[in-house]
Amino acid sequence: MAFDSGLSGTGHLISAAMEEKAAITVLVTGAAGQLGRALCDSAWPGLAVTGVTRADCDLTDGDAVARLVATTAPDVVINAAAYTAVDKAESEPGRAFAVNRDGPGHLAAACARHGAALIHVSTDYVFDGSGDRPRREDDPTGPLGVYGASKLAGEEAVRARLPRHVILRTSWVYSATGGNFVKTMLRVGAERDRLTIVRDQQGCPTAADDLAGAAALVAGRLAAAPETAPTGTFHYSGTGTTTWFDFAVEIFRQAAAYGRPVPELVPITTADYPTPARRPANSVLDCARIAAAYGVARPPWPESLRPVIAALCRI
Template sequence: MRIAVTGREGQVARSLLATAPSGIEVITIGRPELDLANPASVLPALAAAQPDVIVSAAAYTAVDKAESEPESAFAVNAAGAGAVSEAAAKLGIPVIHLSTDYVFSGEKLAPYVETDPTGPISVYGSTKLEGELRVAAGNTDHVILRTAWVYSPFGANFVKTMLRLAETRDELRVVADQRGCPTSALDIADAILAIAARLKADPDPALRGTFHLTGTGEATWADFATEIFAQSRALGGNSATVTPITTAEYPTPARRPANSRLSGDKLAATYGIRLPGWKSSTEIAVKAILKNAI
């Protein structure tokens, strides 16, 4: 099986390259060949790869910057995602599109399920929701995977930021009134590979649609940071004391959902896939990051 992935440097793209077993070829495609801000570039670049499945992973992910650059975020996350889906339809193959917890307002008190009403509270969330709609409209042979709080040994993410800050600081103030599901991009990659194989082999409409894909369990950002430092300390790495603060004490241009928890029950029932507990997957990422830092 050959999988074409949009973007070369994203956490999921790099995780797919790292985890794909023998017999699955992962081809990452990015600028200048494929530029989501230039929809005309999408079909030729994807067609040249001759994939069996397309993974739409590239996105405008600068959440705060999107507040002042809505046009750029929309071009990539909405129009670009739609172009990828339409290209997959023209090639007659499935598309797996990555979306986000930011499509929800965060006001629900329980984990969100796929049928809950959306209600983004940021430009980024609005552009990702529009991207979902365009992906679904562009190709019936699609899976939309909403995920959250993604981290990995690659790129920029919360785990790497915490470990970097602990190199020079003994105490870190971390938000403790936002709750979500930390999710390893390595685990996302494993799930995508399994889903892609099923989509290629089975035309069942029940395998298509929107699903939630996050690590098992939940945490606040302060909980997450505390666990990162505990694991780093056990491995001989840097750590810091975590002081819990409120969202109001750490203002950002874009509002974050207070509740980012996503229920993975639909994915488990349909595909038999449930991601590992977030603490065990965090340990794998921390070990990999510390190993490369030494």
């Protein structure tokens, strides 16, 4: 099985994929990101995974995307690339839309030309976060900021160009690499005695490794059963709802076992912590549809947090 971290040159990656054409070939964009790394750093039975970074192929360049898909001839593309700087997007809407709307549009068009399926990863931020009920896939969208609006436009670009797609909306992604809440908490917790953390936004933390497992399972089914594998929009997150404050409490509880300092944690409201982009108060996704269609595992989020804390605290 071909396996590559996706962090070397495209030529090498492409030849790795071609040599293993007998396996289902999966092309992963955003290979240096949290989800992309999780996909490229694991061996998935029956899948030959090829990862590409922005340096290999900038998704905003339609010709480069077309060339990439034509050369690698994947069975399935997983788009884990995105402009994810939620606050910065407010002042860079052109860049956010170029990556999050036009990029998936180029990928979907290339997949349509080459008979590949596309798993496109999207976000809870397409919703406005009102009410207490977990959001279902067909609930009305209503992004509060540029990032959410650009991701929603990306979903629409995929739906318009490629029937054989799976849009996988997820929330609160973290891993031992990249920038995320878990790493930020451990860093600032080592620097300060007291942290104030928002307690009026609720959601479901999702380990990048769990999300990668779900995406790999879906990719395998899309390739093995092109006519019957379920397509459309699905929600996937870790099991269990929490708030940013209670997420932090659990991060420091687990990190304390490795001798990490535990700062005083003070709950605050969103109004106490103004940010350029508004965030949904309720980010909880109803994940029943993907569980029924694909039988994916959705471990309780504190359980999935454990190996990440172990990896970060053993460093």
